[in-house]
Amino acid sequence: MPPSRRITLKDLARELGVSTATVSNAFNRPDQLSPALRERILTEAQRLRYHGPDAKARSLRTGRSQIIAVILAESLTYSLNDPVASELLSGIAEVLDTQGHTLLLLSGRQSPARMPSSASIADGYIVYGLMPSLALLADLPAQRPLVAVDxxxxxxxxxxxxxxxxxxxxADHALATPPRRPAVINLRLTEQPCNGRIGPEQTLLPANRTITRARLDGFYRAFANHGIEPGEVPMWNIEENTHEVxxxxxxDLLALPDDERPDLLLCMSDRIALTALMLAEARGLRIPEDLRITGFDGIAEGQYRAPRLTTVRQDSTEKGRIAARMILGLAPAESQLLHTELVLGETCP
Amino acid sequence: MPPSRRITLKDLARELGVSTATVSNAFNRPDQLSPALRERILTEAQRLRYHGPDAKARSLRTGRSQIIAVILAESLTYSLNDPVASELLSGIAEVLDTQGHTLLLLSGRQSPARMPSSASIADGYIVYGLMPSLALLADLPAQRPLVAVDxxxxxxxxxxxxxxxxxxxxADHALATPPRRPAVINLRLTEQPCNGRIGPEQTLLPANRTITRARLDGFYRAFANHGIEPGEVPMWNIEENTHEVxxxxxxDLLALPDDERPDLLLCMSDRIALTALMLAEARGLRIPEDLRITGFDGIAEGQYRAPRLTTVRQDSTEKGRIAARMILGLAPAESQLLHTELVLGETCP
DNA sequence: GCGGCTAACTGAATCGTTATAGTTCATTGG
DNA sequence: CCAATGAACTATAACGATTCAGTTAGCCGC
Incomplete structure (x- = not known):
């Protein structure tokens, strides 16, 4: 037996004395050849350990790869541990699976500001929250479907x-019980990295993170509605949505003396809110009497506990499903605005 | 301007009056041509909106795609929401990123028991926990590296x-304080789907889920060590590692009358343990006085709360890193056994 | 001025498929 | 009996790159 390079469709054809076209048809278009011959081909394929047409060659020839790429704003390492991003991916995968497509994960945060060369293999692109490095998208093949999420x-x-x-x-719900010292915990709102307290001048930077900015605008509108000047409300900024950061x-914030410590925290994410909740409990603060906390996202972790987190639920899984359906052409590619749901937990009743 | 089919390397070469080989070199082997010409080619590429060699053609020709596939035992939809699987993926992604490789996600649970055709595009395979549908692996191209996890x-x-x-x-730690009524909560141990209490005859089925089985063996050894007959310890089985299931x-288990309810739960996963913890708290049971609980895995969720979960930490991220390094040939492909760490939380001090 | 060497570039084969346009041959309707 | 039809199968040209074996041209040393 020779060192046996891989078996190709051509080998199979030669072995059986038929043309390659026929073998190809045996795998792709059963109606184009007699059942008997097809059977013979499939049997011989099994014998020779030929596992079907090679994806590389097939995708070159047909122009389609059955692969959909998801480009994530953050590093994959982070995104895979973030419940919101994971849910999005989960929804995407759910739809792709039903259509025999697979999922290629790409990060928009490459060390060289360049897409990995394998990006052009995908049939379509779902891009998630990619504000800062939008330029990367220029490297993607045009003419191929792309939908943006968030x-x-x-x-x-x-x-x-x-x-x-x-x-x-x-915020309106939270402010209905007037707080003495409300505070906002932002997520990556500043241009320059900053992990800690920020002044008003920093918070009003260009809206380079659409969703955080939009949420902040909503908070401000609620403040105005309750007669609170935005300048009165202290803000902290979190650089990365992880417990560690x-x-x-x-x-620091909770360590403030009693008469300076906020008694209401409006957090930009559930992760932040849950961290605050845990640390506050560890300090013996009573929730919600001493400190009320709200989150944003509605991750499972916040509901499978007591007290449950007061938050806004967004259906990330559904966002993923919709994006995937659009990319696959199962739904028209039209921009969509999904609704959210106020979840009244016990952290801010 | 014609309907502009996509621009290829050949177009670029023709436009510049050089050979395709030279253009290819401009992208792949800068040392093979004069800097001046390279510059001219790159500029022209930009002008024509040519984004570099097509991944499909390149991978066919070179035989490499820079794509590593991860084959997950469960559906992607589930795996992406499971902290342990996510951490594994995270570790894999971390290493692949540094080497310019990308991650293709495949599920071992396809509706037809067949790999998606795009599987053969990958340069290597990391297979996670794929016990039941091992046959699927036969469809993968031989000769390409494969490492198994768990x-x-x-x-x-x-x-x-x-x-x-x-x-x-x-288990030995937990049994050091003798329980009156210990119980084990298993994860998918039975051959037939079964969500609820199981008898000893069902638990001794063939070891088709290696890790669950190995953990159970460890429990049994500890029981023996403390003079407890395996038959004395009731078992429940969980079909899927989610809160809902x-x-x-x-x-049901907690609803048992006081003198029948277990006072020690040895759980096969942290997810199960955390669900038990939450439900027990909701019932007003005191932890650990009325009920002690242990988990397995050491997920973050279990430590960022009070009481913290007593569990065993396994470093899934590191498993991912190691697997990825082996696949990329950065480390020799030798089987490895990683160590775990007992984490003493407050749920079973 | 010549052989030899290197840098810079080219031509053409090749990777493993699929798609298109045929070819062959038995069957059918008129 | 002949033209027309259709089923079953084939030959071959792509798909878009990379690679290998050359070819040129310039330069160096003697």
Whole structure:
């Protein structure tokens, strides 16, 4: 037996004395050849351990790969541990699976500001929250479908949730019981990295993170509605939506003397809110009597506990499903605005 | 301007009056042509909106795609929401990123028991926990590297954690304070789907889920060590490691009258343990006085709360890193056994 | 001025498929 | 009996790159 390079469709054809076209048809178009011959081909394929047409060659020839790429704003390492991003991916995968497509994960945060060369293999692109490095998208093959999730990009369908009204709704609910010292915990709102307290001048930077900005706008509108000047409300900024990065900032905040410590925290994400909740409990603060906390996103973690987190639920899984359906052409590629749901837990009843 | 089919390397070469080989070199081997010409080619590429060699053609010609496939035992939809699987993926992505490789997600649970045709595009395979549908692997191109995580497969490197000793250690710790009524909550141990209480005859089925089985063996050894007959310990089985599937079973168990309700739960996963913890708290049971609970895995969720979960930490991220390094040839492909760490939380001090 | 060497570039084969346009041959309707 | 039809199968040209074996031209040393 020779060192046996891989078996190709051509080998199979030669072995059986038929043309390659026929073998190809045996795999792809059963109606184009007699059942008997097809059977013979499939049997011989099994014998020779030929596992079907090679995806590389097939995709070159047909122009389609059955692969959909998801381009994530953050590193994959982060995104895979973030419940919101994971849910999005989960929804995408759910739809792709039913159509025999697979999922290629790409990060928009490459060390060289370049798409990995394998990006052009995909049949379509779902881009998630990619504000800062939008330029990367120029490297993608044009003419191929692309939908954006959680940010805006011209000439493509965009999927959003109603961040501003949702933020307004939860802040309005929280402010109905007037707080003495409300505070906002932002998520990556500043241009320059900053993990800690920020002044008003920093918070009003260009809206380079659409969703955080929209949520903040909603908060401000609620403040105005309750006669609170935005300048009165202190803000903290979190650089990365992880417990590790978030905890020290919250610790500092909770360590303030009783008459300076906020008694209401409007958090930009559930992760932040849950970190605050845990640290506050550890300090012996009573929730919600001493401190009320609201989140944003509606992740499972916040509901499978006591007290449950007061938050706004967005259906990330559904965002993923919709995006996937659009990319596969199962639904028209039109921008969509999904609604959110106020979830009244016990952290801010 | 004609309807402009996509621009190829050949177009670029023709436009510049050079050979395709030279254009190819401009992108792949800068040292093979004069800097001046390279510059001219790159500029022209930009002008024509040519974004570099097509991944499909390149991968056919070179035989490499820079894509590593991960084959997950469960559906992608489930796996992406499971913290343990997510951490594994996260570790894999971390290493692949540094080498310019990307991640293709495949599920071992396809509706037709067949790999998606795009599977053969990958340069290597990392297979996770794929016990039941091992046959699927036969469809993968031979000769390409494959490593297994959390299960055994012949002729390939396998990455495991020391499940049996870890389970022994945590059970031994728990049994040091003699329980009146210990119980085990299993994860998919039975051949037939079964969500609820199981008898001993069902638990001794063939070891078709290596890790669950190994953990159970560890528990049994600890029981023996403390003079407890395996038959004395009631067992419940959970079909899927999610809160939704798990909760009703735990509810039933906790609803037992005081003198029948277990006072120690050895759970096969942190997810199960956390569900039990939450439901027990909701019922007003005191933890650990009325009920002690142990988990397995060491997910973050279990530590960022009070009381913290007593569990065994396995470093899934590191498993992913190791697997990825092996696949990329950065480390020799040798089976590895990782160690775990007993984490003493407050749920079983 | 010549052989030899290197840098810079080219031509053409090749990767493993699929698609298109045939070819062959038995069957059918008129 | 002949033209027309259709089923079953084939030959071959792509798909868009990379690679290998050359070819040129310029330069160096003697």
């Amino acid at each position: 940010f805006d990009i011209e000439h493509h369908a965009c999927i959003h949730v109603d961040n501003e009204p949702a933020a307004y709704a939860i 978030c905890a020290p900032v919250i610790e | 299960f055994d497969i012949e002729h390939h490197a396998c990455i495991h954690v020391d499940n049996e000793p870890a389970a022994y250690a945590i 798990c909760a009703p079973v735990i509810e």
